[in-house]
Structures are given as structure tokens and as C-alpha cells.
Amino acid sequence: MASPDTYPVDLSAAMITVPVHLADWLVVAPVALCIAAGAILMMLRKTTWMQAGASVVGLSLLVVVCGALLAHVLINGTVTMTMGRWLPPFGISFTVDILGASLTFVASIIALAAGIFGADDVDNSGRRYGFYPFLFLMMAGVIGAFLTGDIFNLYVWFEVLLISSFGLLILGSEPRQIDGATKYAFLNLVATTLFLIATGYLYGVFGTLNMADIMRKAPEMSETAPLLTLTAIYFMAFGMKAAAFPVNFWLPASYHTPRIVVSALFAGLLTKVGVYALLRVLIMLFPAERDMLGLVIAIVAALTMVFGALGALAQTDYRRLLGYLVISGIGVMLAGIALASMAGLSGTIFYAVHSMIVMTALYLVCGLTARIAGGFSLAEPADIYRSHLPLAALALMLLFAVSGLPPFSGFWPKAVLVKASLDVGEWWMAAAILLTGFLTTIAAGRVWILVYWRARQEADDGDASLVRLKPMVDYLPVALLTGLAVLLGVYPEPFLEMSQTAASQLIHPAAYIDSVFPAGGAE
Amino acid sequence: MEILMALLVGVFFSVAVYLFLSRHIIRMLLGAAVLGNAVNLLIFTSGRLTPEAPPIIATGPAGTAEIMANPLPQALILTAIVISFSFFAFLLVLTYRAYQELETDDTDEMRFAEPRGQTLPPLEY
Numbered sequence: 207m208a209s210p211d212t213y214p215v216d217l218s219a220a221m222i223t224v225p226v227h228l229a230d231w232l233v234v235a236p237v238a239l240c241i242a243a244g245a246i247l248m249m250l251r252k253t254t255w256m257q258a259g260a261s262v263v264g265l266s267l268l269v270v271v272c273g274a275l276l277a278h279v280l281i282n283g284t285v286t287m288t289m290g291r292w293l294p295p296f297g298i299s300f301t302v303d304i305l306g307a308s309l310t311f312v313a314s315i316i317a318l319a320a321g322i323f324g325a326d327d328v329d330n331s332g333r334r335y336g337f338y339p340f341l342f343l344m345m346a347g348v349i350g351a352f353l354t355g356d357i358f359n360l361y362v363w364f365e366v367l368l369i370s371s372f373g374l375l376i377l378g379s380e381p382r383q384i385d386g387a388t389k390y391a392f393l394n395l396v397a398t399t400l401f402l403i404a405t406g407y408l409y410g411v412f413g414t415l416n417m418a419d420i421m422r423k424a425p426e427m428s429e430t431a432p433l434l435t436l437t438a439i440y441f442m443a444f445g446m447k448a449a450a451f452p453v454n455f456w457l458p459a460s461y462h463t464p465r466i467v468v469s470a471l472f473a474g475l476l477t478k479v480g481v482y483a484l485l486r487v488l489i490m491l492f493p494a495e496r497d498m499l500g501l502v503i504a505i506v507a508a509l510t511m512v513f514g515a516l517g518a519l520a521q522t523d524y525r526r527l528l529g530y531l532v533i534s535g536i537g538v539m540l541a542g543i544a545l546a547s548m549a550g551l552s553g554t555i556f557y558a559v560h561s562m563i564v565m566t567a568l569y570l571v572c573g574l575t576a577r578i579a580g581g582f583s584l585a586e587p588a589d590i591y592r593s594h595l596p597l598a599a600l601a602l603m604l605l606f607a608v609s610g611l612p613p614f615s616g617f618w619p620k621a622v623l624v625k626a627s628l629d630v631g632e633w634w635m636a637a638a639i640l641l642t643g644f645l646t647t648i649a650a651g652r653v654w655i656l657v658y659w660r661a662r663q664e665a666d667d668g669d670a671s672l673v674r675l676k677p678m679v680d681y682l683p684v685a686l687l688t689g690l691a692v693l694l695g696v697y698p699e700p701f702l703e704m705s706q707t708a709a710s711q712l713i714h715p716a717a718y719i720d721s722v723f724p725a726g727g728a729e
Numbered sequence: 730m731e732i733l734m735a736l737l738v739g740v741f742f743s744v745a746v747y748l749f750l751s752r753h754i755i756r757m758l759l760g761a762a763v764l765g766n767a768v769n770l771l772i773f774t775s776g777r778l779t780p781e782a783p784p785i786i787a788t789g790p791a792g793t794a795e796i797m798a799n800p801l802p803q804a805l806i807l808t809a810i811v812i813s814f815s816f817f818a819f820l821l822v823l824t825y826r827a828y829q830e831l832e833t834d835d836t837d838e839m840r841f842a843e844p845r846g847q848t849l850p851p852l853e854y
Contacts, residue, residue: 358805365812372819384827385841391820392757396749402768402809409802410775463842522850584850652850660854 222291232275233287233300236310236349239268244342254333258325261338265318268345272307272314279307280704284711284721286355294355294722295416301355301722305555305708309482310352312559315690316474316566317345319683320467323570326679327467332377340377341471344370348475352482355722357405358415360483364398364447371476374468375460386463393456397446404439411436418722420491421715428494437495440487441503448480449533450540451510457533458517462525462582466573469525473532474566478558481539488543489551489712496546504544508638511537515645524572524582524657527649528565531608534642535561541623541635549626551709556701557619560694564607564615567687571601574680575657578673584653587660593673596681598658600688605650607691610643615694618702734774741767754824754834761820765813769806776802 217223243264247257279285279302288297302310321341328337347367354360375387409415411431412423427433446453457477461469488496488503496503514534521527535557542554572582574597579588591598607614620639627635675681694701711717741763748760776799784800828834831841 358808362808362812365816369815369819372823376823379826379830381830381841383842384823384830385839388754388823388827388839389836389842391823392749392754392761395761395816395820396764399764399768403771406768406772406775406805409772409805410777459842520849522848585848655854656851 220293220296222288222293222297226287229278229282230285230287232271232278233285233302233353235271236268236275236314237346237353239264239271240342240346240349243268244339244346247342248336248339251334251336251339254330257333257338258321258328261321261341262318262325264342265314265321269311269314269318272311272349275302276304276307276311279304284717286721288722295414295419298359299355299416299418299722300353301418301718302353303708303711303718304704305482305485305712306352308555308559308704308708309478309562310349312562313345313348313352313475316471316562316687317341319566319570319687320471320474322679323470323573323683324467326676327465327573332465335377336373337377337468340370340373344374344471344475346370348479351479355417355718356415357408357417357420357487360486361398361401361405364401364479364483367476367479368394368398371472374471375464377468378465380463383463386460390456390460393446393453397443397453400439400443400446404436404443407432407436407439416722417486417491418715418719421719422723424492425494433492434495434498437488437492437499440492441484441499444480444483444487445506445540446480448477448484448536448540449510450506450536451513451533452506454510454533454536458526458529461529461532462523466525466569466576469528470566470569470573473528473569474562477532477536478562481536481543481554481558484540484543485551485554485712489546490715490718493546493713496543500544500546503540504632504635507537507540507544508635509537510534510540511642512638512645513537515642515649518649519645519652522584524576524584524653525569527584527653528568528572531568531646531649532561532565534646535565535608538620538623538639538642541627541639544635545623545626545630545632546713547626547630548706548709548713549622549629551712552702552705553619553622553626555705555708556622556694556698557616559701559705560607560615560619560691563687563690563694564604567600567684567691568604568608570684570687571597571604574675574684575601577675579657584656587662588657589660589662590658592661594675597675598654600681600684601658602654603688604691605654607695609647609650611647613692613695615691615698617695618698622702730778731774734770734778738767738770738774741770752836754827754836758817758820758824761813762817765809765817769809769813772805772809773802776805 284303286299286301288294288299290297344367347363350363351360376383412420449457461472511534514530514537517530518527539554539557542550576582578590607616610616610620624636624639745760745764745767748756779798782796782798784798831839
């Protein structure tokens with residue numbers, strides 16, 4: 207048997223020999239931080255007094271790291287880091303472009319807001335059963351999904367966030383929660399299995415799982431391989447994850463069951479990961495096949511947004527109403543994917559950022575409202591305008607934002623999407639977006655009038671004004687997110703520009719491929 | 730061989746879908762177990778079936794062997810098995826808790842999160 211050193215091996219042909227640049231470590235830092243913090247908090251879960259404080263410190267650090275990563279990507283362009291020093295496509299790459307980095311940054315802000323809010327909302331038993339460790343591990347899954355450049359790795363991150371979301375959903379173990387979690391778990395299992403099936407076929411066709419490598423090979427394979435089938439399965443799987451119309455009934459069945467801070471996190475993060483995956487796979491990997499599916503996607507988008515808004519109109523429970531508004535927003539995001547023009551995609555990306563911020567804030571406001579009113583029903587007047595004016599004001603701003611009224615964040619992406627639909631002659635898509643805006647305005651206006659504005663019949667305003675909200679843990683996260691919604695609304699220019707750059711990077715992925723395979727790279 | 734495997738995977742999928750369409754969660758659980766294995770076999774087959782070869786490149790100036798097993802699908806399947814196993818374990822516990830707390834395993838009877846006969850919100854102020 208020949209000893210290994212008989213033949214000199216040129217390692218540089220298969221391995222990265224230069225050490226990773228210090229700034230490039232930022233690519234994995236958010237995921238590493240989340241997993242480390244989750245593991246440490248899991249070990250310390252019995253010391254409930256320090257869980258909230260330590261988590262807020264960790265999440266603040268996460269915001270800083272994600273902000274630094276976004277700045278790094280904005281300055282230096284798309285960044286890649288490949289694990290295990292194996293050259294791509296053999297090593298698993300994390301490739302970060304503006305889309306991934308900006309969504310990561312927004313997600314970290316939402317996690318921070320939820321972490322602060324959780325200090326008051328999650329009781330000791332919730333902490334002992336691991337609210338904060340699950341929060342960190344779910345963030346690891348969400349951020350990993352945003353940053354990875356490998357499609358099987360994307361599947362793994364989906365599973366990480368899914369299993370952590372089960373933990374969060376079931377925290378408390380009320381019958382309601384177990385019922386919701388059962389439906390959520392089975393339907394999401396089917397969705398991720400569809401994703402895995404598509405990935406298995408994709409591996410059979412391309413022999414690679416690296417997204418940049420797939421992009422290089424897809425155009426020449428489109429004649430011989432069943433790429434349309436693949437794309438359709440991916441659309442089905444991610445559509446289910448994102449809660450697109452015919453496959454979204456797991457969302458209204460489960461999102462109102464856990465404690466409110468968990469609902470807020472789910473509404474802000476999970477469905478948007480599905481939209482992000484749709485953007486990556488349909489727009490970046492298989493644009494030609496997406497064009498063939500364009501009409502189907504457009505119909506799904508229009509039905510999702512209109513039925514979401516109609517569902518919201520019919521609800522008596524505040525939380526369930528918000529669940530339908532989440533679905534309606536997903537429809538608006540899908541509209542941009544259906545148009546697939548530069549303007550449409552930038553509208554989708556901007557809307558995703560807006561929806562993450564506003565839906566999270568709305569669920570948090572809903573939780574505070576229920577604490578004062580003693581329940582989530584719209585039928586009971588709570589008279590919050592008189593007893594808690596700041597909360598009523600924040601709620602009004604957020605409900606305006608979710609309806610898409612200026613000067614708040616929902617207005618600009620909807621305006622961009624309507625214009626983009628009219629530009630390509632899809633007048634019915636523009637009409638659907640405007641109709642959705644109208645229906646959402648009615649639903650949101652009704653919430654405000656019924657819950658916040660309407661005075662109690664009998665003058666027993668003693669108990670409502672007794673409930674005191676703490677400025678730091680209750681108001682601060684909501685005010686932070688509302689402030690962001692106002693900022694996006696009154697000064698949208700830099701954010702519109704950023705989403706346009708992100709959209710152009712998706713349509714013209716040369717920079718993405720260059721980042722993974724510098725100077726052509728090994729074929 | 731590929732055709733046989735494809736047929737087997739097809740049978741697995743149809744069994745899983747049939748079980749998933751049941752109203753009883755215990756059958757859906759069995760469906761989930763079969764579905765996971767169906768996907769694993771699918772990945773295994775799409776990585777090409779090679780008879781009795783090691784997943785090792787022979788050393789030598791040429792550096793290539795004529796026949797070599799593809800190790801990557803096995804790594805993928807290993808990951809998928811671990812994930813589907815943990816999923817299955819979670820679902821098993823969840824189902825048992827649901828049976829204890831809700832006293833049913835019939836999904837039509839599980840109306841705790843979405844109770845029947847919900848009223849419309851007030852239509853006037």
C-alpha cells in the first residue's frame with residue numbers, strides 16, 4: 207500500500223489556503239452568536255432571574271453584529287465564506303448579499319424588541335421551560351436561512367427554526383395551544399418535506415447544492431431537465447411556509463394560541479423566511495421557469511391578499527384578525543414575485559421589511575391592549591383612548607401603517623407595487639392591491655374604533671385605568687418599532703434605493719456568482 | 730435498479746399520503762414516519778446507485794478511479810434522518826399530550842383553537 211506522501215498533493219486545487227479575512231468572519235458571527243447564546247441560556251434556564259437581562263444584552267449584541275454585517279455588505283459588495291476551507295461547491299458557503307443582510311438586520315431588531323417585551327410578558331414558568339433559549343435558536347435558524355448560499359443548508363436552517371418554533375408555540379401547554387400546535391406541526395412538516403423532495407430532485411439533476419453553482423448550470427439544463435417541475439414543487443413548499451392562499455390554513459389555526467410575544471415573533475419572522483426563500487429560488491435560481499409559472503403565482507398572490515383581508519373583516523378576536531392581516535401582507539409580497547420586474551421585486555423586499563416591523567409591533571400592542579381590556583374580543587369596549595392615550599396613539603399609527611396609508615411605512619412599497627403592475631399592464635393586480643388596501647383599512651379602522659375609541663356604556667372606568675404599563679419593558683419595544691415604521695414612511699429614499707439594489711442583485715446575480723467563484727473559478 | 734427504487738419510493742409516497750388524509754392523528758403520525766423514509770430513499774436514488782465501490786478516490790498521478798460511490802447523498806440522508814427522527818419524537822409526544830388534554834385524536838373534534846359558532850364583530854358603534 208502506497209503511503210500518502212508518495213504523491214505530492216496540491217492542496218490549493220481543492221482547498222482555500224489563505225486565511226479568512228477578519229471582516230469576513232462577520233458572515234457567520236450572527237448565527238454563531240445565536241447558537242452560543244441559546245446553548246448558554248439553556249444551561250442556565252433554572253436561574254430565571256437573569257434570563258431576560260442576559261438575553262437583552264445578547265440580542266443587543268446581535269443587532270450590532272447584524273448591523274456591522276449589513277454595513278460590510280453595502281460597502282464591499284456580496285461576501286462569501288466557505289466552511290471547512292473546502293472550495294465551493296464542495297464546502298458549504300454562506301453568501302451574503304444586500305437582501306440577506308438587510309433582512310437579517312431587521313430580524314435582529316425584531317428579536318430585540320420581543321426580548322425586551324418578553325421580560326414582562328413571559329412569566330417564570332415560561333422562562334424555566336426555555337422561552338429565551340428557544341428565541342435564540344429560532345433566530346439562529348432564521349438568520350442562517352437568510353445568509354446561507356447552499357440549498358440543502360437552507361433546508362437545515364428551516365428545520366432549526368421550525369423545531370424551535372414548536373418549542374415556543376407549545377410553551378404553556380393549554381389545550382388551545384396543543385390544538386394549534388398539532389395543526390401547525392403537521393402542516394409545516396409536509397411543507398418542509400416537499401422542500402426536501404424538491405432538493406433531492408435538484409441534486410439528482412445538477413449534482414450540486416451550491417446556489418451559485420446551480421445558477422451557472424441552470425440555463426444549459428433548462429432544455430433537458432425537468433426544471434419546471436422542480437420550480438413548481440419549490441413554489442408549493444415555500445408558498446405553504448409563507449402562508450399563500452390555498453395552503454395557509456395552518457396560520458389562522460395556530461398564530462393566536464401562544465403567548466402574545468411568541469405570536470409577534472412568528473408574525474414578524476417565519477412567513478417572511480418563506481417569502482425570502484421564494485425570492486432566492488424563483489427569481490435567482492430559476493428565472494426562466496418562474497416566467498412560465500408567472501400567471502399561477504399572480505393568481506395565488508391576488509387571492510391571498512384579498513382573502514386575507516376578507517378574513518380579517520370577519521374576526522371578532524383581535525389576535526385572529528391580525529393573523530389574517532399577516533396572510534394579506536404575504537399576498538402583496540407575492541405580487542412582486544409574480545411581476546418579477548425590478549420595481550416589483552424592490553416593492554416586495556421593501557414590503558417584507560415593513561411587514562416584519564409592523565406586524566410584530568401590532569401583536570405587541572394587541573397584547574398590551576388585552577392586558578388592559580382583560581381579553582381579545584372586539585365586542586367588549588375597552589375605552590383605552592381615555593385611560594391609556596399613548597397606547598391608543600401607537601395603535602393608530604400601526605393600524606394606518608398596516609393599511610398602507612401615508613405617512614407610514616406601508617404606503618411606499620404598495621405604491622411601488624401598484625406602479626410596477628401598471629407598468630407591465632397587469633391592471634388587475636394593481637386593482638387587487640388597491641382593493642386589499644381598502645378592505646384592510648376598514649378592518650383596521652374598525653379595530654381602532656371598537657377597541658380604543660369606543661367608550662364604555664356604564665361609567666366603570668375604575669378597573670381599566672388601574673392597569674399600569676411599564677415604560678421600559680412594555681412601551682419601549684413598541685415605540686421602537688413604531689418609530690421605525692414612521693422613519694420608513696417619511697424618509698423612504700435610502701430604503702427604496704437599498705431594496706432596488708437588492709432586487710437588481712437578484713435579477714443579475716453575477717456578483718453573487720463572482721463572490722462564490724472568484725475569477726471564473728473551478729468548473 | 731433505479732426503476733425498482735423509483736417504484737418503491739412511489740409506493741412509500743402513496744402510503745404516506747393515504748395515511749395523512751386520515752382524520753386520526755395516530756395514522757398521520759405513521760404517515761409522517763413513512764414520508765420521511767420515502768424522501769430519504771428518493772435522495773439516495775437521485776445520487777445515482779453504484780454497486781459495491783468505496784467512496785474513495787484512488788491515489789495516483791491520475792487521481793481518478795473508474796468507479797466510486799457518491800458519499801454526499803449518504804451525508805444528506807443522515808442529516809435528514811436525524812431531523813425527521815427528532816420531528817417524529819416531538820410529534821409523538823405532542824400527539825400523546827393532545828390525546829390526554831383534548832381527549833380525542835380526531836382532528837374534526839379538535840376545535841379548541843378555533844371554536845365553532847363564532848360571532849361576527851359588532852357592526853355598529
